[in-house]
Amino acid sequence: MQAVNVGIPQGSPVSPILYILFAAPLHRLFGPAARDRDLRRVRLISYVDDNLLYVASNSAEENVRILQKAYDEAHKWAVENGLRYDAEKKDFIEFVAPRTSSDATGEIVLRDGTVEAVEKLSSFRWLGVHFDSQLRFKQHVDKISASAKQAAGGMVMLMNTQKGMRVSDSRRLYIACIRSRLTYAAAVWWRGLERVEPGRPHKRRRRGSDGRLRIPPPDADETKKNTESASHAKKLDSAQHAALLRAFPAFKTTSKSSLQVEAACPPMDLVLDHCLDQAALRIAGMDPHNPVRTRVTIVTAKASAILPSTEVSRAMPPPISFDDSRAAVTRPYSTRLTALAKRLPDNIEPATSSMQRGSAGSLGSHAQVYIEGRADWKLPEAGKALDRAEANNSIEIYTDGSLLDDGSRISGAGWVIYKDGQVLERDHQCTGQFCEVFDAEAVALMRGTARGVALAILLNAKVITVYADNQSVLQSLRSTSSRSSTQIFAVLSLLVQQYLDWNPDCRISFRWVRGHTGVPGNEAADEEAKQGAEDGCFLGPGSLPAMVSFAAAARLN
Structure with a gap:
């Protein structure tokens, strides 16, 4: 048996740790710690060797210019460390409001080639989610619905009304192999049939009933319906119904609601709402210093007979803002993360922080x-x-x-x-x-x-x-x-x-x-x-x- 002088064994738990240490200098090139003023506005998200550079501004041309500079820095770092970016695995997408879609540039010229922007009616896939330029996720829902129906077709050979696996096993198979496709990354693309938009504050003073001029309190939160979510839920219910007809001994004319009751499989909008609740709990349980956790406001439990007093987590503004004015700092905003936080009950237990003073580790390894x-x-x-x-x-x-x-x-x-x-x-x-x-x-x-x-x-x-x-x-x-x-x-x-x-x-x-x-x-x-x-x-x-x-x-x- 000979010692290996290069690399580490495949599947070693040390591999992701060493890769994070190796790629850390790349992340320091962007964000608040960057030396260049433009690069401070850029953010880099990495999942293993998949990198995503993004920037936001009021101008599409400005975004392209900054992204070109950011890619040059990333390309330079890769060459210095013996790496290269695959020219065929680059995607460029511009997220623009519908009223400003004509301002999109359509392409970006990089040092190793030109990348065409994703078309308006198309999408690009990153980490299993299909993103479109309007963030409507229509293409994503269409693709996962088609994938689920195709997978359901493979269940025909496993069961029918005369032979095959038991109904309980077929239900488990459906939940594990088909419904998991329909709910993958639901916290990213599903917003619920309704959403709560925070009330906007008033800037000008108004005369009240007592004759005095004062700034009125902010408007009440407004509940709005998500018409796109209703369309998504309809398509996903159709995919689920097609799968349940193959997983259970039912007639083709069986209604969706009846089959859902017999199979103990709720409608997809309820299933997706449950996924949002689970995602909200995961965020609430994160370390308070986690970058995702700091983006939401969560009212945790106050001083009680059980726990000492805890601080309420206050949300930080998004790392990239379109408006840098003083008024924008205090303006209420609604994002998918803040919408998730609103699903949590008030006074939820506070999460522990590994960085708080006097934090203790596991007792399992203590000698006494x-x-x-x-x-x-x-x-x-x-x-x-x-x-x-x-x-x-x-x-x-x-x-x-x-x-x-x-x-x-x-x-x-x-x-x-x-x-x-x-x-x-x-x-x-x-x-x-x-x-x-x-x-x-x-x-x-x-x-x-x-x-x-x-x-x-x-x-x-x-x-x-x-x-x-x-x-x-x-x-x-x-x-x-x-x-x-x-x-x-x-x-x-x-x-x-x-x-x-x-x-x-x-x-x-x-x-x-x-x-x-x-x-x-x-x-x-x-x-x-x-x-x-x-x-x-x-x-x-x-x-x-x-x-x-x-x-x-x-x-x-």
Whole structure:
């Protein structure tokens, strides 16, 4: 076996990291850090080796001139680094308003050839999405509808009314292979059947009913219908109907609505709206410093009994603006990202930031922390509490979460702390109507651990054992990969690491205990959690914690 001196193995996870480091100087040529004034107005988007240069201004000729200069810089960098741009894989498109379509240049002359602009009724494909000059995405919908119908034709050989796969399997095949084509990148091209446009502010003072001159408040937001989206939904419903007729034993004359009900496949406009909701949740869960996240305003949860006070994310203006005047900075604007943000519920849980002060990493690799994993749960003794002899001079913490099943969906967290078999503390907390059981378990884990650490310092205990009957919570704590209650796990990780840094001879372990198996500590924690949820029934609507977790938002959507 010989050592390789050039390159890295194919499929290595190091490959994308090294490529990002290699291509970083190319990105520094454009944007705010560029030396040239014109290049500061250019933005470069890259996906592996696919590059996209774009610029915006009030003049098509100005755009062409700046793009020519930008391409010259990119071409120069590529030559210096032993690369070249394929002359046959270049596309040039001008996004212009319908009333100014006559101002388009039609082509751009580069140092290695001339590139004709995409025609008005045509489109170009980038990362699987077909863009047209008006951003109507009509060609994209036409192409994916035709592709879905063609794929549905291949299902004929797999099933019919006499033989073939089961109906449940054919439905899974349709969702995985056909509907996924119809919903690909829906957040880019689907805007919903209706959209909300922000009200425009007034600039001139007007005389009010009291006779005084003042600037009126901004107009109310206006709901408008998207006629193009209705046309898109009709075409996509036709493609879905053609596929469902082949996937299910139905007559050709079966109506769309009846077949959708029998197949449990909603109309495409509802499916696409759900895709928008999922995209909005992904944006809300991004790091607040993410460039996409900074482009939207999201009202996160305020100070509550669960979390410390958090700041509201304020939107930054788009990186390229047509109007640089002072009035344009404060003018409300509507983009596809801001429209996505409006789909989020108010007071959604704040996302954690890897750049905030005192941010903690994963506890799974900490030398003084032991967290049971999936391999431990497969052992014969898994899910049982440690013997008292093994837990000498230690503090045991049992945590649990509960959700009322009376329709109110009020959740609660509970924890019980033991030392040498004696109960030191038992308490509970209501976590509101917008938290799932997973979130309540996470709150219980954080609150119980915080109180256990405080008692361990007071009683000079060296070992802390925390029990939870939810494996998903422990797995999220181990890998910091949770998609809900991210701030809870961040606070817990930071608390544990600070405690262990000051007490190097102490140990903390998080273990799984099987629920409802007669373990006294777990049963006591379950009673406290139910009490916390029941306490919420006696609180007024305005007194309940208002934070909406990511898991609850996904369920509501």
